[in-house]
Amino acid sequence: MQKQLPRQVVLLIWAAIILLPFFMVFFSTFKSISELFQSPLGWPNSWSLENYRELFVKEPMLGYFMNSVIVTAASVGFILLFSSLISYAIIRMSKKIGYVVFGFFVIGMMIPTQANMIPIYLLVTKLGLYDTLLGVILVLIAFLIPTGVFIMTGFMKTLPNGLIESAKVDGANEWQMYSRIVVPLSMPSIATVSIFSLVIVWNNLLYPLLLLKSDAVKTLPIALLDFQGQYLTNYPLIFAGVIVASIPMIVAYLFLQRYFIAGLTAGSMKG
């Protein structure tokens, strides 16, 4: 037991280093600015929700939140649909063509988002989609299809081919084989891609920064970034925004932690 002690201490110290900043943020949201200046480290005097109230009065927080929900739901949904369709087609094609198609999509994982942001901005503007949610959604889908294809093709390849073959003998067409056999069997990889893209899309800053301007369409991350300029050192108010923006991810993480860790690790492995 005594040998264990240094180990426990090290682990607890890093846990504190990780958690302390989040607790500081959380506690600060219950303090007034003057209270924060007097005792930045202390407990809040009262659990007043004044900052949250002020935030929702001053800012269309509900709108930002809904914009984030719309962008995330639409992007994740279509990423799953398109990636699974492509992956299914890849495993059904002849090996050579499948390999070329796979390579064409997967090469996109290598491209850093800043490398093509100028043409993306120009294109979205030209199509009249600047400052619309649709523009951001389309770009996010395009951006995450490569990772989706990479993960799902890898998984579908391991499915026994006999299942598809026997369905074919029974007269099933491609759509039926895709929707009734391959998709239900690929649920683990679909879960991985869902979680990976959920976190990436919900937290994405670059594309809203690039493509959105007015309050009516802003998502949470870009709204938060703008608070910084607007409220300067009004940390309690900004942090109330941080908490509101983080709650959905935190709640999901509490319940699906194992899947989050697996999904985000697989997704970030990108090749």
Place this chain on the structure above:
Amino acid sequence: MQSTNNVVKGEKGVASSLRLSNQLNTRKRKWNWPLLLFILPGFILYGLFFAGPTVYSLYLSVTDWNGFSESYNFVGLSNYTELLTNDSIFLHSLTNNIKFTLVVVIFQTVLSLCFALLLVKNTKPNIIFRAIYFFPTIIASVSIAFTWTFMYDPNLGVLNNLLESLGLHGWTRSWLGNQNIAIYSIAFVQFWMHTGQVMVIFIAGLHSIPKELYEAADIEGAGKWQRFRHISWPLLAPAASIVIAYTTIQSFKAFDLIIAMTGGGPSHATEILSTFLYKEAFTNFNFGYAAAAAVIFLAIIVIMTVLQFKIIKTDDVQY
């Protein structure tokens, strides 16, 4: 990771014999039209909104377009030569990139390996620790950036207050305002955020090492250090090269944290390529020039990724 590979390999035998009969079929068929339709929607979106724009960056990079004017000139490679020989801010950003990446790679790899070794067993407390360490990964980097801007705040900040209360007055400073340390302050946040994420890769690597090896070592009477030195360490090489390669590329691409914490300041002290080219494009509207910087940025990432593949491929260890 190793174990899933084996599963894949095991099923390949069955799958390939089945695929043979499948291929005989496809040879008779001319072209599978439905499959083309399956690919089409994703192909259009990805081609139009991601792959195409990357190619278009190459084109823009040899022009002097400012983003507004009707006409622009082709300037050949002069954007590139200007960037690489004359633009001190660009070269400064590149240096910062290297400093930032180096610090993050060293700390993130060492820390995540240590934590992986400490948390390798699947016990309840270990799983809780892992979940805590991993936690920052799911939070938006904007939120993380504000959190640490606050922690680093020279007056209000927890860090300086903590140092004061420990009697270390000499250590307090303006963590993001001081040109000499700002980039390292952000590098800390970067590996603070991602250490738990790559720790998971090391843990998977450790779990893939056959238990018999450790049992054999126990019989031979090997100590903890010897077990690590002679079993875990050599067999962790594949996981380590994945972690190092991934961390290098991830930290080289850092953007959100810097934009939200310092915006590249004070006086370009935390400017890196991604923030440099963003500002060059959307603050100064030098689209052609920024595109050239983007192409250089892309080239560096591509080279790193190719190297990553090479290294990981040649690092396969045998038991």
